[in-house]
Amino acid sequence: MEPTCTYGPAFVTPLYEQDELSLLTGGTLRPGGLALTTEILTCCKPSPGCSVLDVGCGPGHTVALMTTDFGLRVTGLDTSAAMLAKAACLTPDANFLKGEATAIPCKSHSFEMVISECVLSLTGDIDKSLQEMFRVLRPGGLLILTDIYCKKSGLKPDLPNLRSCIGSALPLEIIEKGLYNAGFTLHTLRDRSDLLKQLAGQIIFSYGSLEKFWQLFMGAEAARRTSCALAAVSLGYYLLIAEKGVNNG
Amino acid sequence: MSTFSFIEATSWQCNGCNQPLQATKVNVTYLNSVFNVELMACPKCGVILVPESLAVGKMLEVEQLLEDK
Numbered sequence: 635m636e637p638t639c640t641y642g643p644a645f646v647t648p649l650y651e652q653d654e655l656s657l658l659t660g661g662t663l664r665p666g667g668l669a670l671t672t673e674i675l676t677c678c679k680p681s682p683g684c685s686v687l688d689v690g691c692g693p694g695h696t697v698a699l700m701t702t703d704f705g706l707r708v709t710g711l712d713t714s715a716a717m718l719a720k721a722a723c724l725t726p727d728a729n730f731l732k733g734e735a736t737a738i739p740c741k742s743h744s745f746e747m748v749i750s751e752c753v754l755s756l757t758g759d760i761d762k763s764l765q766e767m768f769r770v771l772r773p774g775g776l777l778i779l780t781d782i783y784c785k786k787s788g789l790k791p792d793l794p795n796l797r798s799c800i801g802s803a804l805p806l807e808i809i810e811k812g813l814y815n816a817g818f819t820l821h822t823l824r825d826r827s828d829l830l831k832q833l834a835g836q837i838i839f840s841y842g843s844l845e846k847f848w849q850l851f852m853g854a855e856a857a858r859r860t861s862c863a864l865a866a867v868s869l870g871y872y873l874l875i876a877e878k879g880v881n882n883g
Numbered sequence: 884m885s886t887f888s889f890i891e892a893t894s895w896q897c898n899g900c901n902q903p904l905q906a907t908k909v910n911v912t913y914l915n916s917v918f919n920v921e922l923m924a925c926p927k928c929g930v931i932l933v934p935e936s937l938a939v940g941k942m943l944e945v946e947q948l949l950e951d952k
Contacts, residue, residue, distance in 0.1 A: 724885065828915070831916065831948060832916040832917070832918075834948050835916055835918055835948055836911075836918050836946050837921065837946040838945050838948065839911075839918045839919070839920045839943055839945070840919075842941075843944065
């Protein structure tokens with residue numbers, strides 16, 4: 635049963651499936667868009683033909699980019715059949731799987747790279763998700779993550795029923811601990827909160843205010859509460875690259 | 884789809900080109916971030932009219948947002 639919103643009409647469609655967010659982000663549904671993805675991939679220099687898993691591929695823009703611009707063999711994983719259908723239209727040559735990050739439906743050591751953008755905090759159990767990403771990577775493989783984080787521990791935004799990464803942002807210490815516990819070695823960690831602010835600023839220019847943007851998806855009172863809750867917490871955006879050591883089986 | 888616009892009928896004309904302004908999508912660079920905004924601009928030379936509601940209204944909101952807490 636879908637949860638319902640206490641403060642307004644039922645909000646049953648996740649934020650990342652809303653067309654309004656898609657239009658603002660060039661289809662990618664996350665801060666930084668494909669420019670950030672390109673920046674990271676250029677930094678990692680994956681060899682053409684390298685096998686990559688995109689965990690939470692959404693409408694598949696990163697899958698398309700990795701396939702066409704980088705010549706990678708890409709598998710997209712998502713929980714949403716609607717998103718997978720869009721992704722398959724965009725890149726018919728790629729493989730697509732429906733499933734959860736916490737139980738990746740792939741054999742161990744299947745991929746040389748795993749990428750997951752603005753998804754980890756939404757998976758419900760980041761420790762389990764990171765363990766799964768570690769399992770499906772080959773020894774020496776790279777994990778690329780971008781996501782929202784909470785700058786102050788213990789200050790999670792009290793949001794109405796909004797299924798979005800901003801409602802489940804975690805402190806960086808928790809994410810780093812999860813990586814370490816899963817077996818990863820952290821290579822690069824960069825703060826890209828500028829991209830989150832850029833997106834929020836673009837929302838103000840496009841919709842008049844953040845509150846009016848939230849009103850597209852929920853009642854006026856819930857939108858007001860959401861705006862107030864987000865103003866009270868400090869959210870950031872990170873990108874990181876971690877490695878599964880060559881001696882890890 | 885955007886539900887907010889700075890576009891409004893205006894009697895302003897471009898002084899250099901003597902052209903009526905037209906709604907144009909422009910990139911606004913502000914505090915090291917780039918935003919796509921639709922504003923009235925000269926179709927010939929590209930000079931842009933920044934309305935007061937943008938200069939002292941939305942810019943302030945965005946400025947407060949971009950400031951580090």
